[in-house]
Amino acid sequence: MNLRQIGEFGLIRRIQKKFPARSSSIFLGLGDDAAAILPSPQKILLLTTDSLVEEVHFDLSFSTFFQVGYKAMAVNISDIAAMGGTPRFYLISLGLTDQTPQEIDRLYRGIQKGGKEAGAALIGGNTAHSKKTFFVSLTLLGEAPKKEMVTRGGGRPGDALYVTGSVGDAAAGLEILQKGGRAFQPLIRRYQAPPLRWREGRLLAERRIASAMIDLSDGLSSDLSHIMEQSGVGAELDLNALPLSTSLKRYALQTGNDPLKYALNGGGDYELLFSVPRKKVKVLDRLIQSGAVAARRIGALVHKKRGFTGRDPGGRIRKIEPGGYDHFRRN
Amino acid sequence: MNLRQIGEFGLIRRIQKKFPARSSSIFLGLGDDAAAILPSPQKILLLTTDSLVEEVHFDLSFSTFFQVGYKAMAVNISDIAAMGGTPRFYLISLGLTDQTPQEIDRLYRGIQKGGKEAGAALIGGNTAHSKKTFFVSLTLLGEAPKKEMVTRGGGRPGDALYVTGSVGDAAAGLEILQKGGRAFQPLIRRYQAPPLRWREGRLLAERRIASAMIDLSDGLSSDLSHIMEQSGVGAELDLNALPLSTSLKRYALQTGNDPLKYALNGGGDYELLFSVPRKKVKVLDRLIQSGAVAARRIGALVHKKRGFTGRDPGGRIRKIEPGGYDHFRRN
Numbered sequence: 202m203n204l205r206q207i208g209e210f211g212l213i214r215r216i217q218k219k220f221p222a223r224s225s226s227i228f229l230g231l232g233d234d235a236a237a238i239l240p241s242p243q244k245i246l247l248l249t250t251d252s253l254v255e256e257v258h259f260d261l262s263f264s265t266f267f268q269v270g271y272k273a274m275a276v277n278i279s280d281i282a283a284m285g286g287t288p289r290f291y292l293i294s295l296g297l298t299d300q301t302p303q304e305i306d307r308l309y310r311g312i313q314k315g316g317k318e319a320g321a322a323l324i325g326g327n328t329a330h331s332k333k334t335f336f337v338s339l340t341l342l343g344e345a346p347k348k349e350m351v352t353r354g355g356g357r358p359g360d361a362l363y364v365t366g367s368v369g370d371a372a373a374g375l376e377i378l379q380k381g382g383r384a385f386q387p388l389i390r391r392y393q394a395p396p397l398r399w400r401e402g403r404l405l406a407e408r409r410i411a412s413a414m415i416d417l418s419d420g421l422s423s424d425l426s427h428i429m430e431q432s433g434v435g436a437e438l439d440l441n442a443l444p445l446s447t448s449l450k451r452y453a454l455q456t457g458n459d460p461l462k463y464a465l466n467g468g469g470d471y472e473l474l475f476s477v478p479r480k481k482v483k484v485l486d487r488l489i490q491s492g493a494v495a496a497r498r499i500g501a502l503v504h505k506k507r508g509f510t511g512r513d514p515g516g517r518i519r520k521i522e523p524g525g526y527d528h529f530r531r532n
Numbered sequence: 533m534n535l536r537q538i539g540e541f542g543l544i545r546r547i548q549k550k551f552p553a554r555s556s557s558i559f560l561g562l563g564d565d566a567a568a569i570l571p572s573p574q575k576i577l578l579l580t581t582d583s584l585v586e587e588v589h590f591d592l593s594f595s596t597f598f599q600v601g602y603k604a605m606a607v608n609i610s611d612i613a614a615m616g617g618t619p620r621f622y623l624i625s626l627g628l629t630d631q632t633p634q635e636i637d638r639l640y641r642g643i644q645k646g647g648k649e650a651g652a653a654l655i656g657g658n659t660a661h662s663k664k665t666f667f668v669s670l671t672l673l674g675e676a677p678k679k680e681m682v683t684r685g686g687g688r689p690g691d692a693l694y695v696t697g698s699v700g701d702a703a704a705g706l707e708i709l710q711k712g713g714r715a716f717q718p719l720i721r722r723y724q725a726p727p728l729r730w731r732e733g734r735l736l737a738e739r740r741i742a743s744a745m746i747d748l749s750d751g752l753s754s755d756l757s758h759i760m761e762q763s764g765v766g767a768e769l770d771l772n773a774l775p776l777s778t779s780l781k782r783y784a785l786q787t788g789n790d791p792l793k794y795a796l797n798g799g800g801d802y803e804l805l806f807s808v809p810r811k812k813v814k815v816l817d818r819l820i821q822s823g824a825v826a827a828r829r830i831g832a833l834v835h836k837k838r839g840f841t842g843r844d845p846g847g848r849i850r851k852i853e854p855g856g857y858d859h860f861r862r863n
Contacts, residue, residue, distance in 0.1 A: 228576055232762070233683050234614040234747060235580035235674065240571045245559055248656055249566035250623045250671055256663040283565040292581045294625070294669045325579055327669075332587040334665035338625045338658075340581055343566065352564050416565060431563070 227290070227324055236325035238290055244344040249280035252294075252338035263378040266304045268393045269337065270311025275395040277341035278319045279416040279471040282399035285351040285406020286343030288321035294338040296331030308337065319399050343399075349406040351475070356413035356432035360476035362500040363485070365398050367446040368421050369460060372467020377452070387448040395471035401494050402473055410485050411475040422465045422509075424474055426523035429502075429509060432476070438500035438511040438521065440465075465511075466524040476502050558621070558655055567656035569621055575675040580611035583625075583669035594709040597635045599724045600668065601642025606726040608672035609650045610747040610802040613730035616682040616737020617674030619652035625669040627662030639668065650730050674730075680737040682806070687744035687763035691807035693831040694816070696729050698777040699752050700791060703798020708783070718779040726802035732825050733804055741816050742806040753796045753840075755805055757854035760833075760840060763807070769831035769842040769852065771796075796842075797855040807833050 228237035240246050253259050253273045264272070274291070281288050293312060297305065316323060321341060374392030377385055398416070405411040413428050421443075429436055443464045453460035473496075477485055488494045500511075509521045559568035571577050584590050584604045595603070605622070612619050624643060628636065647654065652672060705723030708716055729747070736742040744763050746755045752774075760767055774795045784791035804827075808816055819825045831842075840852045 228678075228681070229683060233685075234611040234745075235578040235617070237576045237578050237615070237676075237681055239576055239678070242573060245568045245570055246577070247566040247568050248621075248623060248671075248673075250625045250656060250658050250669075252625050252627065252658055252660050252669070254627055254660050254662045257661050280565040284568070286566070290579075292579060292671060294581045294583050294671075296583065296585055296627075296665065296667055296669075325581060327581050327583055329583050329585050329667075330588050331585045331665050331667065334627065334662050334667075336627055336660075336662065336665075336667065338581075338583070338627075338669045340579075340623060340625075340671040342579075345568075347559075347570070350559070350568055352560060354564075414565075 247286040247343040250340040255335040266307035267311035270308040274315030281343035282402030283416040286345040288319040293326035296336040354431040356476040369463030371469035414475040435507040578617040578674040581671040586666040597638035598642035601639040605646030612674035613733030614747040617676040619650040624657035627667040685762040687807035700794030702800035745806040766838040
């Protein structure tokens with residue numbers, strides 16, 4: 202059985218069976234001209250769309266269909282997390298080349314797993330034929346109380362800078378796969394399946410801890426520059442404090458590379474980078490100590506005129522150039 | 533100047549300048565991790581996503597970038613219209629291959645024109661590099677009062693069946709372009725720029741005239757079969773009553789084809805097909821006579837066991853097989 206035999210509508214029916222709409226806020230799920238939901242009163246609705254394109258964002262010799270689906274969901278969850286929102290509903294827009302129904306099932310199961318972990322429900326989608334390039338484009342809706350939304354623009358000089366989890370792992374994982382390697386599985390897994398940090402994002406928003414927040418998609422230096430630009434500030438990183446995983450340190454040692462290169466410029470970590478006003482630092486540090494949030498202080502926002510610098514392990518201050526991934530510049 | 537020079541963030545800044553967020557219900561437009569809106573209280577939110585893929589849904593030798601953009605918006609507006617909703621907000625997800633910034637500007641201007649005509653505002657998006665296939669995927673949000681939403685499933689035996697505008701033109705227009713023709717411009721224009729019927733859809737919903745509604749994307753016979761399936765009914769079309777444009781009749785005469793072939797099976801018209809309970813027929817006919825809605829009665833819904841038939845111009849009843857466009861079966 203292939204897609205030509207079951208057809209587009211056969212595919213929609215298969216999906217409907219796998220994704221029964223359960224939430225009471227979903228008036229109408231898959232199968233009509235549009236989905237219909239009843240948003241929570243008094244809350245703002247957060248919306249993001251992000252796509253994964255074959256040969257650009259993923260390679261099916263590096264990731265399974267399940268992993269591609271999971272990651273497509275994870276990168277969207279990461280955007281909602283960075284606003285302090287709770288993921289709620291999503292729509293899937295697929296461009297299929299010659300995938301089998303089994304492969305598409307696996308893709309959907311990956312998307313569904315990510316959605317389920319974050320409490321988001323599938324409400325609609327579109328499946329198109331694409332001649333040469335397979336793509337998965339998701340639109341995710343989240344909600345947050347109006348006053349708790351966190352943007353990139355709320356950082357102020359003097360705010361401490363924190364990041365969740367560890368940085369640089371995903372870029373190293375991709376490099377290993379591109380070289381045909383299989384060692385350093387934790388790094389490879391970080392590339393294939395990004396962490397979902399929406400609980401952390403929600404907590405930081407709810408407790409009004411984060412003054413500005415962004416998710417790390419392009420790389421720490423590049424994403425921090427967006428906070429700097431939109432908050433009108435500079436930043437000083439404590440390069441000694443960047444959270445590097447043991448695997449990344451071992452991998453860098455083995456390849457003779459500087460692990461900071463991955464940590465500063467490597468994309469795809471999907472951790473949360475956020476600034477914290479001084480008076481909130483104690484509250485956050487307590488949450489970190491209690492294990493509620495895994496985050497580390499990595500520097501501070503400073504006055505704009507001081508630009509973007511890093512204090513290296515030897516104590517020297519050096520200028521940092523945002524060097525993350527830009528789709529068009531680097532391809 | 534090309535995309536590699538201005539980069540992804542340069543592109544985002546260009547778009548931000550062209551699309552300043554103006555609505556008071558938009559908390560946060562382009563340029564953060566997610567957009568934030570405040571939905572209207574007491575209304576349901578309608579959501580649809582539809583994409584246009586190069587070489588499948590459009591051919592740049594048949595349509596300009598502006599027309600591709602306009603059509604990408606039109607097909608999404610059509611979905612919201614078919615639910616009886618008012619278009620409000622949209623997100624754009626692009627997969628770009630080697631388009632110039634000027635071409636992308638034209639694409640955005642086409643999207644913007646469609647959005648403006650329907651009162652919808654751009655709130656977010658994503659721009660990705662795509663190796664081989666250029667695609668435009670839009671997610672459109674609309675609103676409707678809870679009790680006015682029209683689905684595909686509300687039709688009952690005895691309801692009259694109506695369609696807006698004319699049918700078959702877009703398929704004939706595409707056929708002309710594929711043969712390299714330039715005559716019959718009205719048909720070509722119908723393929724390049726579908727009509728926006730959201731005002732009609734809204735009126736039919738507000739006055740509770742339509743019991744079921746769908747937009748004609750795949751073709752009349754195919755789209756009607758969705759109403760039949762979801763309403764649990766059959767249908768009898770009066771084939772003599774199908775609204776055929778003068779251009780289509782002349783084109784069919786010239787090529788020796790049956791114009792009903794285009795009208796029944798041709799996709800891409802983006803008209804509204806809807807059923808009307810008997811007691812509402814008079815109200816609708818008055819609206820049609822006053823010019824408020826351009827629609828024509830083309831048959832009726834019947835009991836399911838009578839299936840899908842058409843009364844041809846000679847008065848004979850013949851069985852109709854849904855024969856519209858299915859992405860995977862026909863490619």
